[in-house]
Amino acid sequence: MDELGQFAVILSVQSLFPSLSNEEQDAMFRECMGRMNVAVSEYSRIQKLFATADEGTKDTLLWEFSKKIAEMRGLGHNPAVIVGHEYMLVAGLKNLDIKSFLNKMI
DSSP states (O other): OOHHHHHHHHHHHHHHOTTSOHHHHHHHHHHHHHHHHHHHHHHTTOOBSSOOTTSOOTTBHHHHHHHHHHHHTTOTTOHHHHHHHHHHHHHHHHHOOHHHHHHHHO
16 A cells, blocks of 8 residues: 555544554554555456446446445445435535645645
8 A cells, every 4th residue: 555545544543543552553553454455456446436327336436335335234235225325425525625634734
Protein backbone atom coordinates (compact mmCIF):
# COMPACT_ATOMS: atom_id res chain seq x y z
CA MET A 1 0.00 0.00 0.00
CA ASP A 2 1.34 3.42 -0.89
CA GLU A 3 2.13 6.21 1.57
CA LEU A 4 -1.28 7.86 1.18
CA GLY A 5 -3.05 4.62 2.15
CA GLN A 6 -0.82 4.16 5.16
CA PHE A 7 -1.31 7.79 6.19
CA ALA A 8 -5.09 7.41 5.93
CA VAL A 9 -5.06 4.30 8.11
CA ILE A 10 -2.73 5.84 10.71
CA LEU A 11 -4.86 8.99 10.89
CA SER A 12 -8.05 6.93 11.16
CA VAL A 13 -6.71 4.72 13.95
CA GLN A 14 -5.38 7.68 15.93
CA SER A 15 -8.58 9.68 15.45
CA LEU A 16 -11.04 6.88 16.19
CA PHE A 17 -9.13 5.16 18.99
CA PRO A 18 -7.15 7.84 20.87
CA SER A 19 -7.40 5.98 24.17
CA LEU A 20 -5.55 2.91 22.90
CA SER A 21 -1.94 2.46 23.91
CA ASN A 22 0.76 2.80 21.24
CA GLU A 23 1.04 -0.99 21.09
CA GLU A 24 -2.72 -1.38 20.66
CA GLN A 25 -2.76 1.32 17.96
CA ASP A 26 0.10 -0.46 16.17
CA ALA A 27 -1.86 -3.73 16.27
CA MET A 28 -4.99 -1.94 15.01
CA PHE A 29 -2.93 -0.34 12.22
CA ARG A 30 -1.59 -3.74 11.10
CA GLU A 31 -5.08 -5.25 11.10
CA CYS A 32 -6.55 -2.31 9.19
CA MET A 33 -3.74 -2.37 6.62
CA GLY A 34 -4.31 -6.08 6.08
CA ARG A 35 -8.01 -5.53 5.57
CA MET A 36 -7.35 -2.54 3.31
CA ASN A 37 -5.01 -4.61 1.14
CA VAL A 38 -7.70 -7.29 0.76
CA ALA A 39 -10.29 -4.64 -0.13
CA VAL A 40 -8.01 -2.97 -2.68
CA SER A 41 -7.38 -6.33 -4.28
CA GLU A 42 -11.08 -7.15 -4.32
CA TYR A 43 -12.36 -3.79 -5.53
CA SER A 44 -9.58 -3.11 -8.05
CA ARG A 45 -11.27 -5.44 -10.56
CA ILE A 46 -14.28 -3.10 -10.73
CA GLN A 47 -14.16 -0.68 -13.65
CA LYS A 48 -17.08 1.67 -12.91
CA LEU A 49 -18.08 3.74 -9.92
CA PHE A 50 -21.80 3.56 -10.73
CA ALA A 51 -24.09 2.48 -13.56
CA THR A 52 -25.59 4.75 -16.18
CA ALA A 53 -29.36 4.95 -16.59
CA ASP A 54 -29.46 2.15 -19.18
CA GLU A 55 -27.18 -0.29 -17.30
CA GLY A 56 -27.59 -2.68 -14.42
CA THR A 57 -25.72 -1.91 -11.22
CA LYS A 58 -23.93 -5.26 -10.92
CA ASP A 59 -20.14 -4.95 -10.94
CA THR A 60 -20.12 -1.26 -10.06
CA LEU A 61 -18.18 -0.09 -7.04
CA LEU A 62 -21.22 1.41 -5.32
CA TRP A 63 -23.29 -1.76 -5.78
CA GLU A 64 -20.56 -4.15 -4.62
CA PHE A 65 -19.65 -2.00 -1.62
CA SER A 66 -23.31 -1.52 -0.71
CA LYS A 67 -23.84 -5.25 -0.99
CA LYS A 68 -20.99 -5.85 1.49
CA ILE A 69 -22.57 -3.45 3.97
CA ALA A 70 -25.94 -5.17 3.58
CA GLU A 71 -24.29 -8.58 4.06
CA MET A 72 -22.68 -7.39 7.30
CA ARG A 73 -26.17 -6.48 8.48
CA GLY A 74 -27.53 -9.89 7.44
CA LEU A 75 -29.56 -8.30 4.64
CA GLY A 76 -27.37 -9.02 1.61
CA HIS A 77 -30.17 -10.97 -0.08
CA ASN A 78 -32.46 -7.92 -0.19
CA PRO A 79 -31.88 -5.71 -3.29
CA ALA A 80 -33.97 -2.89 -1.80
CA VAL A 81 -31.59 -2.68 1.17
CA ILE A 82 -28.57 -2.68 -1.15
CA VAL A 83 -30.09 0.13 -3.23
CA GLY A 84 -30.81 2.06 -0.04
CA HIS A 85 -27.18 1.73 0.96
CA GLU A 86 -26.17 2.99 -2.48
CA TYR A 87 -28.31 6.10 -2.00
CA MET A 88 -26.80 6.72 1.44
CA LEU A 89 -23.28 6.35 0.06
CA VAL A 90 -23.98 8.77 -2.79
CA ALA A 91 -25.50 11.27 -0.36
CA GLY A 92 -22.44 10.96 1.87
CA LEU A 93 -20.07 11.40 -1.06
CA LYS A 94 -21.90 14.53 -2.13
CA ASN A 95 -21.35 16.01 1.34
CA LEU A 96 -17.63 15.30 1.43
CA ASP A 97 -15.45 18.35 1.13
CA ILE A 98 -12.18 16.69 0.14
CA LYS A 99 -10.40 19.93 -0.78
CA SER A 100 -11.00 21.50 2.66
CA PHE A 101 -9.97 18.26 4.38
CA LEU A 102 -6.71 18.10 2.43
CA ASN A 103 -5.99 21.76 3.06
CA LYS A 104 -6.32 21.15 6.81
CA MET A 105 -3.96 18.14 6.60
CA ILE A 106 -1.24 19.87 4.59
